[in-house]
Amino acid sequence: MGEFSLIERITRAAARGGAAQASPAVVVGTGDDAAVLRLPRGHDVVVSTDALVEGVHFRWLTQNPRTVGQRALLVALSDLAAMGVRPLGCTLALAAPSSLELSQALGLARGVGAVAARARCPLVGGNLTRARVTSLTVTVLGSAPPGRFLSRSTARAGDGIFVTGELGVAALALAGSERRGRRLRHLPPLRLAAGLALTRLPGRGACIDLSDGLLADLGHLLQASGAGAEVWVPSVPLRPGFAQACKRLRLAPLRTALAAGEDYELLFTLRPGGLGPRALSRRLGVRVTQIGRVTRRAGLHLAGGPKGFSVGASALGFEHF
Amino acid sequence: MGEFSLIERITRAAARGGAAQASPAVVVGTGDDAAVLRLPRGHDVVVSTDALVEGVHFRWLTQNPRTVGQRALLVALSDLAAMGVRPLGCTLALAAPSSLELSQALGLARGVGAVAARARCPLVGGNLTRARVTSLTVTVLGSAPPGRFLSRSTARAGDGIFVTGELGVAALALAGSERRGRRLRHLPPLRLAAGLALTRLPGRGACIDLSDGLLADLGHLLQASGAGAEVWVPSVPLRPGFAQACKRLRLAPLRTALAAGEDYELLFTLRPGGLGPRALSRRLGVRVTQIGRVTRRAGLHLAGGPKGFSVGASALGFEHF
Numbered sequence: 001m002g003e004f005s006l007i008e009r010i011t012r013a014a015a016r017g018g019a020a021q022a023s024p025a026v027v028v029g030t031g032d033d034a035a036v037l038r039l040p041r042g043h044d045v046v047v048s049t050d051a052l053v054e055g056v057h058f059r060w061l062t063q064n065p066r067t068v069g070q071r072a073l074l075v076a077l078s079d080l081a082a083m084g085v086r087p088l089g090c091t092l093a094l095a096a097p098s099s100l101e102l103s104q105a106l107g108l109a110r111g112v113g114a115v116a117a118r119a120r121c122p123l124v125g126g127n128l129t130r131a132r133v134t135s136l137t138v139t140v141l142g143s144a145p146p147g148r149f150l151s152r153s154t155a156r157a158g159d160g161i162f163v164t165g166e167l168g169v170a171a172l173a174l175a176g177s178e179r180r181g182r183r184l185r186h187l188p189p190l191r192l193a194a195g196l197a198l199t200r201l202p203g204r205g206a207c208i209d210l211s212d213g214l215l216a217d218l219g220h221l222l223q224a225s226g227a228g229a230e231v232w233v234p235s236v237p238l239r240p241g242f243a244q245a246c247k248r249l250r251l252a253p254l255r256t257a258l259a260a261g262e263d264y265e266l267l268f269t270l271r272p273g274g275l276g277p278r279a280l281s282r283r284l285g286v287r288v289t290q291i292g293r294v295t296r297r298a299g300l301h302l303a304g305g306p307k308g309f310s311v312g313a314s315a316l317g318f319e320h321f
Numbered sequence: 322m323g324e325f326s327l328i329e330r331i332t333r334a335a336a337r338g339g340a341a342q343a344s345p346a347v348v349v350g351t352g353d354d355a356a357v358l359r360l361p362r363g364h365d366v367v368v369s370t371d372a373l374v375e376g377v378h379f380r381w382l383t384q385n386p387r388t389v390g391q392r393a394l395l396v397a398l399s400d401l402a403a404m405g406v407r408p409l410g411c412t413l414a415l416a417a418p419s420s421l422e423l424s425q426a427l428g429l430a431r432g433v434g435a436v437a438a439r440a441r442c443p444l445v446g447g448n449l450t451r452a453r454v455t456s457l458t459v460t461v462l463g464s465a466p467p468g469r470f471l472s473r474s475t476a477r478a479g480d481g482i483f484v485t486g487e488l489g490v491a492a493l494a495l496a497g498s499e500r501r502g503r504r505l506r507h508l509p510p511l512r513l514a515a516g517l518a519l520t521r522l523p524g525r526g527a528c529i530d531l532s533d534g535l536l537a538d539l540g541h542l543l544q545a546s547g548a549g550a551e552v553w554v555p556s557v558p559l560r561p562g563f564a565q566a567c568k569r570l571r572l573a574p575l576r577t578a579l580a581a582g583e584d585y586e587l588l589f590t591l592r593p594g595g596l597g598p599r600a601l602s603r604r605l606g607v608r609v610t611q612i613g614r615v616t617r618r619a620g621l622h623l624a625g626g627p628k629g630f631s632v633g634a635s636a637l638g639f640e641h642f
Contacts, residue, residue: 032473033403034369045366048355049412049460053452082354091370093458131374137414137458152353
């Protein structure tokens with residue numbers, strides 16, 4: 001099949017997944033040299049880009065194409081969630097070896113399309129190229145009224161530190177699928193509504209999404225904000241039976257909770273004296289837990305851990321380069 | 322070097338190239354979860370994405386990192402030029418094996434930065450990931466007043482067909498560098514000003530950039546517009562001594578002129594009775610040549626070629642998939 005008819009089939013597959021649902025924002029969609037999108041009056045445009053590479057971020061042995069396509073758009077959208085921004089549209093640059101079967105390419109497209117429909121983030125353009133391994137680079141565009149977005153750099157000493165959902169979930173799911181030789185079905189959550197709700201909270205501080213692990217991403221937020229933090233280890237939200245599940249899968253529970261990546265929950269700070277976790281959970285539509293507070297003193301202090309130890313910024317988290 | 326400090330160094334290298342020149346459009350640049358850009362009041366946002374993959378679009382043996390970085394942004398910007406749209410900013414998703422040397426990564430970034438400065442298209446975000454081969458996926462954003470953009474689909478029977486510059490230049494340069502075992506220095510032209518000038522012309526028709534070759538891209542434009550064309554082969558603009566240069570490099574001159582890709586010139590149509598090529602050249606700031614006209618009858622007729630033959634849509638150009 002030629003390049004151009006393959007592009008057409010991939011675009012149609014994504015559209016059947018819902019990617020091209022009628023959106024008043026799309027002036028020109030796929031099929032021209034570029035897409036044209038209309039922003040709500042006076043809004044700024046927000047852009048972020050993310051890539052999934054075969055052999056690094058996914059393996060065909062353990063993931064089906066639809067799941068990979070879903071994940072590619074979900075992780076890109078997580079950056080818009082962390083900015084508290086509404087999606088406008090996305091593009092997909094697909095690189096694939098000639099050995100990639102048509103059904104796999106269409107599966108990837110359907111996965112992207114399914115998430116595009118759910119997030120109201122239509123696929124408006126893309127690129128297809130040959131490469132030795134498959135990769136999906138997704139760029140998401142969003143829109144926000146001027147100044148109405150979250151940032152990493154606006155935490156202040158005294159802020160409470162909160163997370164959505166539960167941590168270590170993605171690492172457990174991955175280890176479980178590897179152990180049992182089953183397909184990985186776990187997908188990152190979509191926290192767009194929670195991020196948007198955060199922009200409307202009085203006393204909002206900083207926000208980041210948890211892609212590299214709690215300690216690494218908290219480190220990024222603190223570095224950008226010029227502050228330190230204490231993290232109350234026993235407060236970190238975990239699912240029931242977390243430690244036992246970790247042990248069964250030979251994962252270190254503390255490291256898995258604090259440093260494993262890919263959870264894509266939101267980590268954010270709020271000025272003191274605002275809403276409590278219960279009211280926050282209602283406003284954000286997802287469980288919210290306070291896990292510490294921002295300090296004037298640089299560095300991270302882990303309080304209530306097995307030994308109560310401090311870690312330097314360089315020891316934090318997981319770097320995959 | 323860790324991922325995060327590498328990202329910092331790459332961002333700084335691109336900035337030294339000029340990528341982060343103060344732009345009033347950049348509200349939030351690199352370093353947060355997403356970038357925030359301000360559009361001129363009432364403008365739409367335009368987006369396009371393009372990728373260069375090692376072994377497919379470039380080889381380290383024949384291209385230095387700076388040239389590859391320049392090319393990556395130039396080919397993406399070519400899509401904005403074809404829409405007649407002013408650039409706003411760009412993102413770079415870099416995938417690289419651990420064997421990629423720091424100097425190569427910084428060279429790529431400096432190349433992107435140099436073009437970003439020239440095109441006033443600051444690098445506002447990106448992504449860095451490990452992969453088995455190097456690839457650069459660039460997404461460019463532009464802005465345009467509502468309706469003030471060019472499209473592939475607006476050619477009409479009777480329109481004149483024009484191209485900027487000269488064709489076959491990229492193919493000659495590539496063959497020349499391979500023949501002589503020299504580095505490839507040729508870079509795609511930047512036709513942003515020409516595209517922008519086209520949007521202001523009365524009687525403008527359709528436009529596309531020449532990435533896949535004259536016949537293939539004219540085919541795309543005609544398909545989108547639901548029309549056919551006759552191309553006056555002897556009118557296709559070539560540099561002096563083109564046929565001899567092709568023969569020295571064992572390229573078929575006709576095929577090189579009509580079907581070789583990567584020239585990134587603009588192909589556009591204009592309603593009849595408008596400006597002639599000389600006045601057009603002045604308005605667009607680049608040589609403009611009429612090479613045919615749009616016909617009601619589907620298909621492409623090559624007039625004045627060696628035998629004067631017609632080609633069907635399926636036989637056109639070069640598909641790299």
